[in-house]
Amino acid sequence: MSPTSSSTAPTGTKRERRKEARPGELLEAALDLFVEKGFAATRVDEVAARAGVSKGTLFLYFPSKEELFKAVVRQNIAGRFVEWAQEVETFDGSAAELLRDCYLEWWERVGSTKASGITKLIFSEGQNFPEIMAFYKQEVILPGQELVRRVIQRGIDRGEFRPVPIDCILHVVLAPMIFLMLWKHSMATCIPDGLDLAPEQFIDAQIDNVLHGLVVRSDTPSSAPSPSPTAARGT
Amino acid sequence: MSPTSSSTAPTGTKRERRKEARPGELLEAALDLFVEKGFAATRVDEVAARAGVSKGTLFLYFPSKEELFKAVVRQNIAGRFVEWAQEVETFDGSAAELLRDCYLEWWERVGSTKASGITKLIFSEGQNFPEIMAFYKQEVILPGQELVRRVIQRGIDRGEFRPVPIDCILHVVLAPMIFLMLWKHSMATCIPDGLDLAPEQFIDAQIDNVLHGLVVRSDTPSSAPSPSPTAARGT
Amino acid sequence: MSPTSSSTAPTGTKRERRKEARPGELLEAALDLFVEKGFAATRVDEVAARAGVSKGTLFLYFPSKEELFKAVVRQNIAGRFVEWAQEVETFDGSAAELLRDCYLEWWERVGSTKASGITKLIFSEGQNFPEIMAFYKQEVILPGQELVRRVIQRGIDRGEFRPVPIDCILHVVLAPMIFLMLWKHSMATCIPDGLDLAPEQFIDAQIDNVLHGLVVRSDTPSSAPSPSPTAARGT
Amino acid sequence: MSPTSSSTAPTGTKRERRKEARPGELLEAALDLFVEKGFAATRVDEVAARAGVSKGTLFLYFPSKEELFKAVVRQNIAGRFVEWAQEVETFDGSAAELLRDCYLEWWERVGSTKASGITKLIFSEGQNFPEIMAFYKQEVILPGQELVRRVIQRGIDRGEFRPVPIDCILHVVLAPMIFLMLWKHSMATCIPDGLDLAPEQFIDAQIDNVLHGLVVRSDTPSSAPSPSPTAARGT
DNA sequence: GATGAATGAGTGTTCATTCAT
DNA sequence: TATGAATGAACACTCATTCAT
Numbered sequence: 001m002s003p004t005s006s007s008t009a010p011t012g013t014k015r016e017r018r019k020e021a022r023p024g025e026l027l028e029a030a031l032d033l034f035v036e037k038g039f040a041a042t043r044v045d046e047v048a049a050r051a052g053v054s055k056g057t058l059f060l061y062f063p064s065k066e067e068l069f070k071a072v073v074r075q076n077i078a079g080r081f082v083e084w085a086q087e088v089e090t091f092d093g094s095a096a097e098l099l100r101d102c103y104l105e106w107w108e109r110v111g112s113t114k115a116s117g118i119t120k121l122i123f124s125e126g127q128n129f130p131e132i133m134a135f136y137k138q139e140v141i142l143p144g145q146e147l148v149r150r151v152i153q154r155g156i157d158r159g160e161f162r163p164v165p166i167d168c169i170l171h172v173v174l175a176p177m178i179f180l181m182l183w184k185h186s187m188a189t190c191i192p193d194g195l196d197l198a199p200e201q202f203i204d205a206q207i208d209n210v211l212h213g214l215v216v217r218s219d220t221p222s223s224a225p226s227p228s229p230t231a232a233r234g235t
Numbered sequence: 236m237s238p239t240s241s242s243t244a245p246t247g248t249k250r251e252r253r254k255e256a257r258p259g260e261l262l263e264a265a266l267d268l269f270v271e272k273g274f275a276a277t278r279v280d281e282v283a284a285r286a287g288v289s290k291g292t293l294f295l296y297f298p299s300k301e302e303l304f305k306a307v308v309r310q311n312i313a314g315r316f317v318e319w320a321q322e323v324e325t326f327d328g329s330a331a332e333l334l335r336d337c338y339l340e341w342w343e344r345v346g347s348t349k350a351s352g353i354t355k356l357i358f359s360e361g362q363n364f365p366e367i368m369a370f371y372k373q374e375v376i377l378p379g380q381e382l383v384r385r386v387i388q389r390g391i392d393r394g395e396f397r398p399v400p401i402d403c404i405l406h407v408v409l410a411p412m413i414f415l416m417l418w419k420h421s422m423a424t425c426i427p428d429g430l431d432l433a434p435e436q437f438i439d440a441q442i443d444n445v446l447h448g449l450v451v452r453s454d455t456p457s458s459a460p461s462p463s464p465t466a467a468r469g470t
Numbered sequence: 471m472s473p474t475s476s477s478t479a480p481t482g483t484k485r486e487r488r489k490e491a492r493p494g495e496l497l498e499a500a501l502d503l504f505v506e507k508g509f510a511a512t513r514v515d516e517v518a519a520r521a522g523v524s525k526g527t528l529f530l531y532f533p534s535k536e537e538l539f540k541a542v543v544r545q546n547i548a549g550r551f552v553e554w555a556q557e558v559e560t561f562d563g564s565a566a567e568l569l570r571d572c573y574l575e576w577w578e579r580v581g582s583t584k585a586s587g588i589t590k591l592i593f594s595e596g597q598n599f600p601e602i603m604a605f606y607k608q609e610v611i612l613p614g615q616e617l618v619r620r621v622i623q624r625g626i627d628r629g630e631f632r633p634v635p636i637d638c639i640l641h642v643v644l645a646p647m648i649f650l651m652l653w654k655h656s657m658a659t660c661i662p663d664g665l666d667l668a669p670e671q672f673i674d675a676q677i678d679n680v681l682h683g684l685v686v687r688s689d690t691p692s693s694a695p696s697p698s699p700t701a702a703r704g705t
Numbered sequence: 706m707s708p709t710s711s712s713t714a715p716t717g718t719k720r721e722r723r724k725e726a727r728p729g730e731l732l733e734a735a736l737d738l739f740v741e742k743g744f745a746a747t748r749v750d751e752v753a754a755r756a757g758v759s760k761g762t763l764f765l766y767f768p769s770k771e772e773l774f775k776a777v778v779r780q781n782i783a784g785r786f787v788e789w790a791q792e793v794e795t796f797d798g799s800a801a802e803l804l805r806d807c808y809l810e811w812w813e814r815v816g817s818t819k820a821s822g823i824t825k826l827i828f829s830e831g832q833n834f835p836e837i838m839a840f841y842k843q844e845v846i847l848p849g850q851e852l853v854r855r856v857i858q859r860g861i862d863r864g865e866f867r868p869v870p871i872d873c874i875l876h877v878v879l880a881p882m883i884f885l886m887l888w889k890h891s892m893a894t895c896i897p898d899g900l901d902l903a904p905e906q907f908i909d910a911q912i913d914n915v916l917h918g919l920v921v922r923s924d925t926p927s928s929a930p931s932p933s934p935t936a937a938r939g940t
Numbered sequence: 941g942a943t944g945a946a947t948g949a950g951t952g953t954t955c956a957t958t959c960a961t
Numbered sequence: 962t963a964t965g966a967a968t969g970a971a972c973a974c975t976c977a978t979t980c981a982t
Contacts, residue, residue, distance in 0.1 A: 022966090040275045041363070044952065054968050059953065123421040124359035128276045172440045179414040186358040187368075187376070198403075205407045209444040279977060289943050291979085300977065492945090510745045511833070514973065524947050529974065593891040594829035598746045642910045649884040653876075656828040657838075657846070668873075675877045679914040749956060759964050761958085770956065 023061050023071075025051040031072050035117030035185070039069060039125050039132070070135055076115040078139035081147065088150060095155030096215055100207050102151060103177070107203055111180055119178060120185035148173055152214070161214045169214070176206035258296050258306075260286040265307045270352030270420060274304055274360040301364070308367050311353045316378040323385055330390030331450055335442050337386060338412070342438055346415055354413060355420035383408050387449070396449045404449070411441040493531050493541075495521040501542050505587025505655070509539060509595050509602070540605055546585040548609035551617065558620060565625030566685055570677050572621060573647070577673055581650055589648060590655035618643055622684070631684045639684070646676040728766050728776075730756040735777045740822030740890060744774055744830040771834070778837050781823045785814075786848040793855055800860030801920055805912050807856060808882070812908055816885055824883060825890035853878050857919070866919045874919070881911040 029050035033042040044065055048058040062068040087105075091098045110116055126133040148170060155161030180199055264285035268277040279300055283293045297303040322340075326333045345351055361368045383405055390396030415434055499520035503512040514535055518528040532538040557575075561568045580586055596603040618640060625631030650669055734755035738747040749770055753763045767773040792810075796803045815821055831838045853875055860866030885904055 037363075038275075040273075043950090055952090056954085056968050056970095057966075060966070063953095065952065120358075123417055125273060125276075126421055127271075128273060168436065169440075171437060172444070175414045175418075175437075176410060179410045179417075182358055182414075182417055183410075186361050187372075189362060201403055202406055202410070205404065205448075209407065209448055212447045213440075213444055278975090290977090291943050291945095292941085294978065295941075508745075508832075510743075513971090523945095525973090526947050526975080527945075530945070533974095535973065590828075593887055595743060595746075596891060597741075598743060638906065639910075641907060642914070645884045645888075645907075646880060649880045649887075652828055652884075652887055653880075656831050657842075659832055671873055672876055672880070675874065675918070679877065679918055682917045683910075683914060748954090760956090761964050761966095762962085764957065765963075 022051070022053065022057070026053070026058055026061055026068070027072055027075055030068050031076060031114055031118075034069060034072060034121055035114050039065075039121055039129065044068070066129065066132060069132060073118055073136065073139065076113075076118060077110065078143070080109075081143040085147060085150075088147060095151065095158060095160040096211050098154070099151055099173075099211065099214075102148070103203055103207050106177060107180075107199065111177060111184075111203075112199065116181040117185045119181045123178075123182060144174065145170055155214065160216060162216055164214065172213075173210055176202070257286070257288065257292070261288070261293055261296060261303070262307050262310050265303050266311060266349070266352065269304060269307060269356055269360075270349070274300075274356075274363075279303075304360070305364065305367055305370075308353060308356065309370065311350060312371065312374050314374070314378075316382060319382060320385070323382060323389075330386065330393060330395040331446050333386055333389070334408075334446065334449075337383075338438055338442050341412060342415075342434065346412060346419075346434070351416040352420055354416045358413075358417055359421075379409065380405055390449065395451060397451055399449065407448075408445055411437070492521070492523065492527070496523070496528055496531055496538070497542055497545050500538050501546060501584055501588075504539060504542060504591055505584050509535075509591055509599065514538070536599065536602060539602060543588055543606065543609065546583075546588060547580065548613070550579075551613040554617060555620075558617060558624075565621065565628060565630040566681050568624065569621055569643075569681065569684075572618070573673055573677050576647060577650075577669065581647060581654075581673075582669065586651040587655045589651045593648075593652060614644070615640055625684065630686060632686055634684065642683075643680055646672070727756070727758065727762070731758070731763055731766060731773070732777050732780050735773055736781060736819070736822065739774065739777060739826055739830075740819070744770075744826075744833075749773075774830070775834065775837055778823060778826060779840065781820065782841065782844050784844070784848075786852060789852055790855070793852060793859075800856065800863060800865040801916055803859070804856055804878075804916065804919075807853075808908055808912050811882060812885075812904065816882060816889075817904070821886040822890055824886045828883075828887055829891075849879065850875055860919065865921060867921055869919065877918075878915055881907070 026047065030042075030047045033047055033050065036042075044058055045055050047068070048055045051058070058068070062071060088098065088102070091101065093101070122133070122136050126136065149166055152161060152164070152166050152169065152173070156163050156166075180202060184199070261282060265277070265282045268282055268285065271277075279293055280290050282303070283290045286293070293303070297306060323333065323337070326336065328336070357367070357371050361371065384401055387396060387399070387401050387404065387408070391398050391401075415437060419434070496517065500512075500517045503517055503520065506512075514528055515525050517538070518525045521528070528538070532541060558568065558572070561571065563571070592603070592606050596606065619636055622631060622634070622636050622639065622643070626633050626636075650672060654669070731752060735747070735752045738752055738755065741747075749763055750760050752773070753760045756763070763773070767776060793803065793807070796806065798806070827837070827841050831841065854871055857866060857869070857871050857874065857878075861868050861871075885907060889904070
């Protein structure tokens, strides 16, 4: 559609255009089904069918079910850390604002999307697929931890955060996000009552909690540092 | 056949006693394996073998693998909440101490035991068993929330906690515990590195976080309310 | 049927009796099909069907197609070297008679039976199944060479054979037998004309040839040593 | 499209010339691969790739993999027997020398070349292609036997060979050559040990064997007939 | 009741063959 | 003519479930 620089090459016939779209269509179908039914319970036939192709065609683009899954992870999570790292690097607000931003952006781009189902899947089935587990650790967990580590380190370096032992606080920071994803894709799918957890509020509460522990307090106890004094506990 | 020494027992011969014990042995074996490997990856042969019976015998007691799974979940969600509610009612320390106590007792009695595997099971495979999911909600989630609600309400009533909207804080309080169970039964089994989460420290950190947000502060910043000033954030 | 020593244990029900017969039936069906169609072209379903069981049952007794094949080789060839070695050890005629005996016995027990088809199969498909090739080399080729080596060594030790370098003559001795098996299972199956190779005559000719080269001649050229002076070239 | 320097050639442009060469290139590639891996294990993609065309193009020239196989065999069984028959006819040495010459020439022109792969192909896969088998018999086996028959007959007629029944000795003469081809293309590729068969020595040994049986002996045992008294059995 | 041999539908994956371009 | 994307029928192997004993 968008007339990019390739206007000189007319991009070819219907078939060719379909070919270029295939991986994307398959990836999308795979994401849907993996999230909906889990890795083991998802049949490659189904993925292919949902993408509108035959089973054989799927294996034309992805050499195995595991590789298909890895590609899904790459497209939806792992491949985006580079961009995120740059955003963190170029952020020019306070460390507290940055951390808050990370939480909210994460929720918008991952947590609230289908992609969050992948994490649930890893927690549920990762043990049975060691290679996938290793891949996920390498491509998602470690980069994610590294990203958070930098955010906190930045706060410490600038004197905005207390000099906490980072590795120790890492899980405290990440746990709520992970929990949210797990909750959303298990309990929440079966408990549509109002009793459920409201993600945005939960995140706000977590941000407050974490910043409470991290931010260097001025002498007056309840002063500025808490960026959104009314957000979490109130409302 | 051979009436061994146990013939004095009024329940009859060894075989008969074993017969009565069969379902329990099967459920225990199934629990272990479902927790360890998940529903799909657990083979009924294994369950039967671990219970010391043949595969055919298993199907004598449970009409299908699914029903076995349901039975496992049902049996292990005993109604311990009544007892716990009484303990909360009769506790005579401060609300902060009570909350801390709840966390620690919970870890000792549930989180660190095999029972936590049930939660993992529910989160991992519950999606495919709506009936189980509803059961779990009724028997575990609601009572658990009610218990926490009372603890917080008590703090508010006594002026020890700030008058937060309880439903909103509920998940913030419970999330870490659930997270801990899931982590323990998935990631932790695959990431033996030093990078791992130390449960006790994690709990301490969570307690601190929660109390920070809940406890009414006296004028002097670092006074009594924070129960373990060195535990969590300190090195 | 045959009332062996097991008459004390009635050998059980029909089902049990069938169970004991299963491996043998499967092995026989497998031998037939492997020889007839080759390893790759033989479908496990077919083997099972010919043995009168379902595909699943086959995998109850043999963990994979390759293992099934190995079992066939063991039963029909590899497992019989021990017996053959003993026969060689206890033979009390001349070395020439022993060698002749080996040829003839081999033809009767292997060469003329279905088992010889296995060798053809190995030559045809061995390259594509390295594990099978290695197995065959270890379990058949090496023991077979060892057996022949002993026969020749015995002749040399007793002064009946010339002191030839054994390894060098080994192939000359074995080649005709291998050739015969290959021929029988390829050309011969398609050329039923009278023009075909007559195995017994061919073997006689080979024996003569080999002995001509091996046997120590007395001074008179055409004396006793050649055990069947009329067999090969005559008739 | 671009008419390169070859436009002077009357056969047309480069493309056209390549077009005409296509079937040949495909057959050559197919020969290599069929010999190396067998019929079933050779994938048509590979054949096409090695011939430098796409898979679709292959099916433009050969309607199926089976037909490709047949074409490979047909093309490579050139009628060289006419030429050889003349050479035999015009040879003017002794019959023994002629026979020896035949062996050595055969090894040089066929046995040691790629052509021997055809025989391997026929023996390995011929069973499944009766039509090919008949073709091979007619075009190769019968002419080959005829050639050998003449050589022996010549020896008998001249009083150099004993009056053996020719048909009976035919296979004894041919077997080693066939065996050598099969061995070279199957075992030899998998048994790189020193234990392997040395073709030249093997041929020498065979020549000796055959001549031992055929040549009319003069009174002195170790006279001329045995052409290479040290080659085969000697160290 | 207890067994475990037998089953067969279902899985991921391959590859000769087709056909729109 | 040539392409290579797409197909779908196989295949080896698994495992919950059945049932004769």
